[in-house]
Amino acid sequence: MISIEEAITIVKEHTKPLTNHETKALKDCLGKTLAADVFSPINMPPFRQSAMDGYAVYKHDSNTYKIIDEVKAGDGHQPRLQSGEAVRIFTGAPVPNSANAIIIQEHVSIDNNTLTANNPITLNANIRPLGEQTKKDDVALKRGTKLTPAGIGFLTSLGITEVMINKPTSIALVVTGNELAKAGKPLKYGQIYESNAIMLSSALNDLGYMNVEIFSVEDDYQSTYNVLQEAISNNDMVLVSGGISVGDYDFVGKALLDLGVKQLFYKVKQKPGKPLFFGKKDDTLVFALPGNPASALSCFYIYVYTALQRVSGNEHFELLKSTAKSISNFTKKGDRAQFLKAIYNNDKVEILEGQNSSMIHTFALANALVYVPENLHEIAINDTVNVILLPIN
Ligand code: AMP
Ligand code: MG
Numbered sequence: 001m002i003s004i005e006e007a008i009t010i011v012k013e014h015t016k017p018l019t020n021h022e023t024k025a026l027k028d029c030l031g032k033t034l035a036a037d038v039f040s041p042i043n044m045p046p047f048r049q050s051a052m053d054g055y056a057v058y059k060h061d062s063n064t065y066k067i068i069d070e071v072k073a074g075d076g077h078q079p080r081l082q083s084g085e086a087v088r089i090f091t092g093a094p095v096p097n098s099a100n101a102i103i104i105q106e107h108v109s110i111d112n113n114t115l116t117a118n119n120p121i122t123l124n125a126n127i128r129p130l131g132e133q134t135k136k137d138d139v140a141l142k143r144g145t146k147l148t149p150a151g152i153g154f155l156t157s158l159g160i161t162e163v164m165i166n167k168p169t170s171i172a173l174v175v176t177g178n179e180l181a182k183a184g185k186p187l188k189y190g191q192i193y194e195s196n197a198i199m200l201s202s203a204l205n206d207l208g209y210m211n212v213e214i215f216s217v218e219d220d221y222q223s224t225y226n227v228l229q230e231a232i233s234n235n236d237m238v239l240v241s242g243g244i245s246v247g248d249y250d251f252v253g254k255a256l257l258d259l260g261v262k263q264l265f266y267k268v269k270q271k272p273g274k275p276l277f278f279g280k281k282d283d284t285l286v287f288a289l290p291g292n293p294a295s296a297l298s299c300f301y302i303y304v305y306t307a308l309q310r311v312s313g314n315e316h317f318e319l320l321k322s323t324a325k326s327i328s329n330f331t332k333k334g335d336r337a338q339f340l341k342a343i344y345n346n347d348k349v350e351i352l353e354g355q356n357s358s359m360i361h362t363f364a365l366a367n368a369l370v371y372v373p374e375n376l377h378e379i380a381i382n383d384t385v386n387v388i389l390l391p392i393n
Pocket of ligand 1: 175176177179180192193194195196197241242243244245247289290291292293358
């Protein structure tokens with residue numbers, strides 16, 4: 001059994017960005033990762049731009065100026081100022097080349113066409129220089145940047161309409177278990193509702209992964225083998241739920257090895273999620289997650305998330321971490337490191353009741369995990385603890 005740190009290192013070592021790229025309309029790229037540097041086709045701003053409402057002046061020694069014209073946002077004309085002249089100007093308007101400062105309107109007195117500056121004028125004040133934000137042909141955003149609303153807005157402000165992104169990662173979810181029934185139908189004795197498929201596909205969708213196919217399979221060796229074979233040969237990543245433990249009807253491990261999946265690790269010294277399997281066949285990554293819903297989701301956020309971000313070429317592949325003061329007591333049993341469902345708010349963290357790996361209710365209330373290392377056994381109120389922030393919208 002390996003430690004969490006070793007397991008994460010192995011995940012990072014065995015995942016690399018996919019090389020399938022495509023050009024896509026920028027409007028369809030929210031959450032996608034740039035596969036190539038994007039160069040700016042223009043200077044931004046594309047002209048000297050007024051940052052304020054006021055008066056553009058050609059500075060001279062006196063503090064009075066003659067107002068000769070007006071330029072508002074969108075105007076295309078360019079008045080020529082002589083020394084001592086001013087034009088009325090508004091935010092976003094092009095600043096005439098002959099003007100060398102803008103005085104904000106709150107700092108002037110106006111008498112007909114004469115302006116008096118109430119304060120000393122600073123050269124270039126309130127003028128956004130040409131290309132201040134981005135210069136033509138400079139890299140606007142680097143390869144590996146995940147496109148946020150701001151990123152899409154920024155590239156559009158440069159006139160860009162399409163970008164090269166990594167092709168969507170195709171992911172198969174394989175759900176195992178004879179006891180699983182479909183929600184919406186009455187439960188028979190011994191059955192529970194299957195919930196991992198929709199939970200994991202929601203977690204994937206939440207991160208922008210939409211190319212997800214779901215398979216269900218009974219606890220039977222041959223069926224498991226067949227379904228896994230299909231899932232592995234057609235996808236970049238396969239996530240299996242359940243059947244990876246040591247019970248007589250857990251066939252996932254054997255089927256994966258018989259299919260030629262190379263085991264990179266099996267079993268991590270952690271709670272929940274001890275029987276986690278990570279392997280690879282050709283370029284397809286396989287995670288077999290324990291079936292207990294809270295274990296499956298914990299493993300998803302700690303390991304699968306990292307792998308997904310790497311595969312997508314995203315530079316930021318680890319979840320945000322922080323420290324916080326605990327407002328709860330907690331006693332850890334056993335010597336495995338533990339991830340505790342928690343609510344993080346304002347540098348404080350509440351460790352929730354119900355940390356059992358089958359209890360997904362607690363996870364439904366959580367926005368963070370508290371990480372309790374192997375050698376830490378007690379958390380007291382006001383102790384500083386490590387917090388992992390969940391990437392949930
Ligand atoms: P397993 O890892 O297959 O031994 O399953 C561990 C526990 O998780 C058992 O109590 C299962 O009934 C439960 N479980 C497994 N798969 C699912 C699923 N897809 N949805 C809800 N619970 C599950
Ligand atoms: Mg099972």
